[in-house]
Amino acid sequence: MSSKLQHIIKYTWIGLVALCLLIYFIYPAQFTKEKIASFVGQFHKYAWMAYFLIHVVRGFILLPSTPLIFAGVLLFPDNLVWVLVISLLGILTSSLLIYFFSNTLGFSKVFEKNNTKFNLIENRLLSKNGYLYIILWSFLPIVPTDLICYLSGAIKIKIPVFIASILLGELVLCSIYIFGSAFIIN
Template identity: 35%
Template sequence: MHRNSNRGVQWARQLLRFGWLALIIAGFFFYLFNRELFTRETIAALLLQYRQQVWLVYFGICILRGLLLLPSTPFLLAGMLLFKDTPLLLFLVFLLTVFIVSTFIYYAAGYLKGSFFSGKNTAARLERIKEQLNGKRGFWLILGWAFTPFTPTDLVCYAAGLLRLRFWQFILPLLLGEAIICGIYIYNGVLLLP
């Protein structure tokens, strides 16, 4: 009986693993071949179709974006275009979506137990990364990763979950880095947008 239950859990993990991977690959190719749909103007126009529920739709789209590992910058820029009169609310809503997606990826990576990575060389590299992230510089490495534009923050979330870092040890510098970069984008957007 116990052996069948283990097989069921392993099967569920495999299904989740490949299902999520298939969604990410599909999202990547959709993004790659439809880049014109991912401009701030196009995203803002889509959101404006739902004027009554625009915040809820924006929140949902930003969550979906994160689960598909799509770049966040066009979605933040669209939010800046749409919500230029409420920059603080945009900042808080966007950071909440970052928190939710990062938490999901962190726990999903722990649940999946990193089976996308296997082999002796990979295990040794992961151990070195874990030492770096658990060390004194770990806070600054995660903060720098999250702060740097054009780096996929979702990757550090996956690594933290895979390497079993303590949740708060990873999420606090991640949110701080994201808050700084989003704050810079939003503040400059308020100054630059008419």
């Protein structure tokens, strides 16, 4: 890929992320689980596909998946296992796309600089127990999973290790969100 095209993609992505985050912070009421459920519900027989695609796109613009997962519980209360499956498939698809695009977006250059923090992160992720950091990072709701996907792609974590780690962390977190919220609602 040419350097010029890479710069265009990178700055378009940065602009899109900035715009989406700005909208997210200016109009937070538009991103509630109820509003998201209402939006997805408008697609009627294609609601599951819309739910999946929103999960995939969401990762590129760094919006949290939590409201979307809760929206799935509201929208599909009788299909919680499917909410979990579709959420995980969407998160994994998004994570893999982020992983593969991380170099195009310039994340590998972060690790080329001699920065102690980034070197520490890189060393931990590439260590024998690096997968544990990815699992923990994807499990903790206070840390954006998308960021570990960008970092993992930039330093070329082995894809099977990356997928398994993201899946384990997100499986636990999404299960707690989905079945826990359904229990509380009912």
